[in-house]
Amino acid sequence: MTRSRVVRNPVWRNILHFLMVFGPGLIVMEADNDAGAVSTYTQAGAQYGLHLLWVLLLLLPVTYFCQEMVARLGIATGKGHAAMIYQRFGKWWGHFSLFDLQLVNFFTLVTEFAAISLALQRMGVAPRISVPTAAIGLIILVTTGSYLRWERITVALCLLDLTWVIFAMLAHPGAGAVALNTFIPSIPEGGVTTDLVFLVIAIVGTTIAPWQLFFQQSCVADKKLRFKDLKFARLDVFIGACFTIIVAGGMMIVGNVMRIHHMNYEDPAQLAVMIAPILGNTVKNGILLLMVNAAVLGTTAISLSSAWAYSEVRGWENSLQMPFRSAPKFYLLYIAAVLLAAAIVLIPNAPLQTIIIGVQVLAGLMLPSAIIFLQLLLNDKELLGEEYVNKRWNNVINWIIIIILFILSITLAVQVILPSLFSSYTS
Template sequence: MTHETAVDRHSAVLDDAHLGDIRGALGTIKATDVGARTGLPARMKTLLAIIGPGLIVMVGDNDAGAFGTYGQAGQNYGTRLLWTLLLLIPVLYVNQEMVLRLGAVTGVGHARLILERFGRFWGAFSVIDLFALNALTIITEFIGVSLAVTYLGLPKAASVLVAAAVVIFAASTGSFRRFERTAIALCLGSLLLVPIYFITHPATGRMAHDLLVPGLPAGGRLSDVMLLIIAIVGTTVAPWQLFFQQSYVIDKRITPRFIRYERADLWLGIAIVIIGAAAMMGFTAAAMHGHGDFTDAGGIAAGLGHSAGRVAGVLFAIALLDASVIGASAVSLATAYAIGDVLGLKHSLHRRPTEAKAFYAVFAGLIAVAAAIVIIPGSPLGLLTEGVQTLAGVLLPSASVFLLLLCNDRAVLGPWVNGRAMNAFTCLVVAVLVTLSVILTTAVLFPGLTSDTITSIMTVCAVSGAAAVAYALIRRHRKGWTGTWPVDRTGRSEWRMPPLTKLPVPRISTGRKIGLAALRAYLVIASLLVVVRVIQLALGH
């Protein structure tokens, strides 16, 4: 029995296909390989084997919806909102670093951990809302496919069905390595955005200024600008990413020994995403700023073709097609992983479809239904896209709250729990996301939202946040807490979470119960109001 196997047999891993050698797209690490990486060649070989989860989850989020959002920002406001991308870098890293840590240390998916540590309601809610939101998101991915192939002059229905078949086949071979090689090839396809940047020749000096100096566009309504900023945040930091990254790290068999390599993989993905997003804002600003109203990603391809030449339009359409396919793959897998994890089903890309029928049925079913909806004449595709953006904004704060709580659960992460600096930054991020979520929900329900109303919402949220912090500090003082007890981080490279049945029952304080109850009420009310609004729009009211 090897040391690695001995550790894993005492962990909480639910599917034994998640144990064994790491068989990545670019290399293999044997389960028996427990030696230190002392030289640069050995470290690079290890990094190549690990690369995948962070790269795929980041590039997968630069999907069809992101193409439309970044393009709209460039067309409507030039590069004045480029600074938002720089501010999102630490948010992206902190959120995804926490879930990759949870995956490597626990061996259990995000939805299952929420179920075990916060009860059936939140466990069911996390799966149900994830399923609903992801199903709608996958539809938007195939909308992206349809826009791309239409510009390229290909038949819409046949192309969408072929794309769906490719996505299903790529993940259903029973080989994790084959899927990851396909996914990484698609990730490299996103670099097609870079040549478009050079074809359109944006003002590099202006872009550098707008990237480093925050500011709002002159002449635009504050409400419109704020909603677009919220859309940028929502399309860059999506709830499905948390579930996908954690489960994919587990399926790739990454353990705590390789967390630092996975962090490097995450930084690689973030770099490619930010480069792609900045390029899109830059070339749409150069080619289309001030030229009519924004329509959709297909309109961007047409605009680039008209302003910068046919080559630029074709490259954008191919990049959009590529992004839509990888987005559909990642979002579908996030859903299938979560359902398999919660229901205790076999859920691994290492298994053939005959060995994990339910897992592959959920994955393929989501893809097939989404593709079918897109090719049905008269489908309310624009309405579905709007609904996805709104629901994502509503649900994102809750996902971040549970992520923060799990990463402070010592029974779950042991020596890998968050430090004070990580907690302080994440609390700030959650507060900002809650504020943006409230603004977005209000704007959808009341389209005539004014700048004064937005300012009032931000003020109320800021005061509420300050009151919550003050309450926590006063309570800490009354209880005589001088700080958290120190965390012993020695030997953490070999530490894994014990089986779920051996975890102590979590103790939930009164303040946390109140906070979770308030979050539950907000999510239920906001989600219902959004659904009502979407139905009204569908009926023409």
């Protein structure tokens, strides 16, 4: 007979409690450092060096406040974000948010598999092998019937991204230059141009995505966290936000190698090949594998956010703690999204660039509305009670964030749809 052991030391008790809660905050943050984020951050470093590191620091509190609200709401309701929108705002707004989420998520999945194909092709693996293999691996990862197993593996994949920091150190950017550009805002040579403005907007857009709100709340609900866990859930979110910003900074610093050596940037896979003579083949292969890792993290989180959201609304069983036979519709949704996205990437001459542009526009348009729903839910005293509802200072900060994100998102969407409208203003 197994006997449980009581931990009396308060320090160890808190550590064990935190380890039980830890996971969703880190995963939701680092999974957003997906293939698109790798491209955006490395491009920022290749074009503007270390000058945009300060933008990442500004995004640290923004990412924390958004996801802290999600964790709090998930703990208070025990339900996912999609289910709460349907419950509190009605079917019309529920259908609107769910349709947008599914559409944006699916297009994003296609871009993740495209990145896997691109990266492994540079390592001599044909897409017809790499893409199906990745799809099968992603299905196995999720369908084991163990939330804890999925979480442990996914957290391990997140921690692998610290390799970006190691590669950044190998690039020898200089600690003083990194600190200066991180804590003191600076404008790159050439001043404020349209390209610079839109790259900054892209950095903001790739750091906060609509699916994150749906994913983390469902993840918290699936893990069955309660208000006694809120303190450590907040710490989990804070660690995740810091981790993500540090990794993103590492990507910028690696991209800076191309700028120092006057190389033209095309994509992260090309960056890996170009800087191989400078940092070595180990770094080249490492960057290509990190691209795959980023896409895998993004794919599993995005696919799950879609499957969770749709299953919650339909009233289907939707827990990773259940075996396939107990929640077949939930798992089949996840599998269908993964396989269909992988199949599209394998279609000859598939319009991947059009899909990438569509993702930028749709995600940009959806993000403000998704955060508005979140903000309204967090002011619902019937849901959260007096203690956990947003305080006045919360609301002031959140509405400022919402307004800024709305302006940036609309600007990015218009620029993508009508690039000629802005090109005339480029100096």
